[in-house]
Amino acid sequence: MRGEDVEAAQDALDFSARDQSVLLAALLATAVDGIIAIDPKGRVLLYNQACERLFGYPASEVVGRNVKMLMPEPYRQEHDGYLGNYDRTGERRIIGIGREVVGRRKDGSTFPMYLSVGEGGLTGQRFFVGIIHDLSALRWETEQREGADRLLAQIVQSSEDAILSVALDGTITSWNAAAERIYGFSASEAIGKHISMLQPAKRAGEEDRLMAQLRNGGTIEHFETVRLHKEGHEVLVSLSIAPVHDANGAVIGASKTARDVTERKRGEERVLAMQNELAHVGRLSAMGQMSAAIAHELNQPLTAVANYAKAAQRLLQSGNLEPRQIQSAREAMEKAVTQTLRAGTIIRYLRDFVEKRESRKIPEDVNEIIREAVSLGMVGHSHSNVKLTLTLHPALPSVAVDKVQIQQVLLNLVRNAMEAMAEVEKRELTISSDTAHDGLRITVQDSGPGLAPQVAARLFQPFVTTKPDGMGIGLKICQSIIEGHGGTIVAQPGNPGAIFAIHLPLA
Amino acid sequence: MTGSSLVYIVDDDEAVRDSMRLLVESSGFSTRDFASADLFLKADSADLGCLLLDLHMPGTSGIELLRLLRSRGMARPVFVISGRRDPAQDAEVLAAGACALLSKPFDDQQLLDLVAQAISA
Numbered sequence: 190m191r192g193e194d195v196e197a198a199q200d201a202l203d204f205s206a207r208d209q210s211v212l213l214a215a216l217l218a219t220a221v222d223g224i225i226a227i228d229p230k231g232r233v234l235l236y237n238q239a240c241e242r243l244f245g246y247p248a249s250e251v252v253g254r255n256v257k258m259l260m261p262e263p264y265r266q267e268h269d270g271y272l273g274n275y276d277r278t279g280e281r282r283i284i285g286i287g288r289e290v291v292g293r294r295k296d297g298s299t300f301p302m303y304l305s306v307g308e309g310g311l312t313g314q315r316f317f318v319g320i321i322h323d324l325s326a327l328r329w330e331t332e333q334r335e336g337a338d339r340l341l342a343q344i345v346q347s348s349e350d351a352i353l354s355v356a357l358d359g360t361i362t363s364w365n366a367a368a369e370r371i372y373g374f375s376a377s378e379a380i381g382k383h384i385s386m387l388q389p390a391k392r393a394g395e396e397d398r399l400m401a402q403l404r405n406g407g408t409i410e411h412f413e414t415v416r417l418h419k420e421g422h423e424v425l426v427s428l429s430i431a432p433v434h435d436a437n438g439a440v441i442g443a444s445k446t447a448r449d450v451t452e453r454k455r456g457e458e459r460v461l462a463m464q465n466e467l468a469h470v471g472r473l474s475a476m477g478q479m480s481a482a483i484a485h486e487l488n489q490p491l492t493a494v495a496n497y498a499k500a501a502q503r504l505l506q507s508g509n510l511e512p513r514q515i516q517s518a519r520e521a522m523e524k525a526v527t528q529t530l531r532a533g534t535i536i537r538y539l540r541d542f543v544e545k546r547e548s549r550k551i552p553e554d555v556n557e558i559i560r561e562a563v564s565l566g567m568v569g570h571s572h573s574n575v576k577l578t579l580t581l582h583p584a585l586p587s588v589a590v591d592k593v594q595i596q597q598v599l600l601n602l603v604r605n606a607m608e609a610m611a612e613v614e615k616r617e618l619t620i621s622s623d624t625a626h627d628g629l630r631i632t633v634q635d636s637g638p639g640l641a642p643q644v645a646a647r648l649f650q651p652f653v654t655t656k657p658d659g660m661g662i663g664l665k666i667c668q669s670i671i672e673g674h675g676g677t678i679v680a681q682p683g684n685p686g687a688i689f690a691i692h693l694p695l696a
Numbered sequence: 697m698t699g700s701s702l703v704y705i706v707d708d709d710e711a712v713r714d715s716m717r718l719l720v721e722s723s724g725f726s727t728r729d730f731a732s733a734d735l736f737l738k739a740d741s742a743d744l745g746c747l748l749l750d751l752h753m754p755g756t757s758g759i760e761l762l763r764l765l766r767s768r769g770m771a772r773p774v775f776v777i778s779g780r781r782d783p784a785q786d787a788e789v790l791a792a793g794a795c796a797l798l799s800k801p802f803d804d805q806q807l808l809d810l811v812a813q814a815i816s817a
Contacts, residue, residue, distance in 0.1 A: 484779075484780075488801070489709045489711065491800075491801050492715070492779075492800040492801040492802070493709070493712050493714070493715040494715075494801075495715075495804070496719045496801075497715045497718060497719075499719055499722075500722040500804075503719070503722040503723060504722045517721075517722070520718075521715075524711070524715065525715075527711075528711050528715070608754060611708050611731055611732060611754055612734055612735065612754060612755050
């Protein structure tokens with residue numbers, strides 16, 4: 190040690206020797222923790238300011254009295270016994286150790302505190318010093334946190350949705366009651382297993398893909414998929430997946446919520462099936478109403494077929510056949526064939542109409558549908574001197590439609606137009622397609638007598654008809670079909686004739 | 697009877713009308729055909745030997761045409777050919793002056809016998 194250092198140490202010693210009691214008093218007064226000293230009988234020798242705050246008693250009410258006044262029952266009763274026991278046996282319960290105990294305030298309330306006790310001696314008289322650290326705030330925080338955790342756990346457990354968490358490698362780390370119910374595995378069976386155990390073979394790789402999406406910062410919401418129940422059947426679930434981050438913000442896993450949508454889906458399917466059933470019944474009912482007209486429709490070509498065949502037979506029966514007769518017979522047979530095709534078309538139309546099926550809307554070339562419908566509609570009218578004009582837009586956008594249904598509508602309109610022109614000399618049928626506002630427009634125009642205003646206004650009501658044989662159902666069905674496509678159908682005066690205009694939306 | 701030897705056919709269905717024409721002609725008769733009662737009424741029918749008439753047609757119906765012709769004193773045979781038959785309608789048609797009723801499709805021999813009788817009468 191060099192001379193200067195020795196001198197400095199000596200100064201410090203002098204200082205502490207002079208002012209030690211002042212230092213100690215300051216220490217006692219400024220300490221945040223309570224400091225208390227008692228004699229072996231438990232009488233309080235020293236009680237600092239912090240104690241006054243902690244217990245609510247001023248020092249004057251405590252110093253000289255038994256320290257047990259600062260303890261709640263049963264410790265209060267037992268404290269004298271502890272001290273006596275230690276005195277006799279030296280057995281330490283707390284002295285030199287310290288532990289968590291409970292203090293009692295002047296108002297009778299209690300608080301948790303950490304008490305460490307040391308033992309000292311002064312002129313042969315032993316004493317004990319206790320340092321009291323208030324645990325109230327810490328305990329309150331812990332209780333709050335535990336309470337929140339418990340609440341969260343209760344929410345998770347009582348959720349109707351399966352809630353589970355997985356580590357980054359796909360290992361299941363938590364599993365709530367709904368997960369047990371939905372997937373059949375108990376928590377103990379599931380935790381520690383890989384999430385892919387819920388994945389059906391046909392969805393192989395889906396969990397990995399979802400996890401990769403998550404690692405890249407994405408979340409997944411209401412993703413409907415299929416998972417496997419413990420017993421092997423499929424469960425339809427709506428998955429929502431969110432990343433779980435560590436304190437540094439790194440993704441360490443995922444929390445998954447799965448809602449069992451099997452029932453909802455079944456309900457939706459039931460409703461859909463009922464709607465289809467209703468549509469089918471509706472068509473059958475319309476069928477019943479139309480049956481008389483349909484029987485008539487079929488009877489016409491059948492009559493023509495019989496007549497043509499018989500005529501051909503008669504022409505060929507004569508003994509001395511002239512080339513003209515042979516030619517006539519050949520034509521009659523050809524016409525008979527054409528009429529059987531007409532009958533076939535009517536039957537196909539009926540079958541399509543009655544067939545129990547869902548509406549299938551797929552993108553179609555509407556011009557192609559128009560061409561097919563017109564060629565069907567013209568069957569049996571090829572000798573009617575009708576001037577047919579197709580004005581089709583060359584670059585129509587394709588629209589999602591049910592081809593058969595749209596053909597039914599066009600076929601109906603074409604047949605109506607042909608009938609409307611039966612009595613006029615100039616027969617012109619013009620069918621056009623064009624783009625229109627947000628969609629496309631198809632028009633069917635005839636050169637018939639046109640529609641009387643009072644008929645035009647009621648045209649799309651059932652049982653309104655301009656035809657003596659008509660049931661007034663056809664246009665009603667046309668309207669239902671077009672409206673089923675989100676479109677509209679209107680009748681307009683054509684000058685000459687009538688125009689039926691269909692608007693089909695693009696979307 | 698050269699003045700009234702033609703078989704007139706009135707039917708709005710082109711195929712039925714045309715096939716009926718061919719059938720009648722295959723037995724050696726001459727015909728005239730019309731797509732509606734109204735077109736028939738516009739034509740001169742002095743050479744009408746008999747009339748094959750459809751009932752259900754747009755515009756003037758078959759039975760209306762029949763009544764009109766009888767009211768004008770037309771006495772030639774009229775054979776009504778109908779797709780739909782019911783007793784009440786049959787009675788009405790016969791009362792209106794039809795000589796025979798046939799259902800579609802009909803027996804060709806039956807029709808041709810009727811036509812032959814009518815033309816030779």
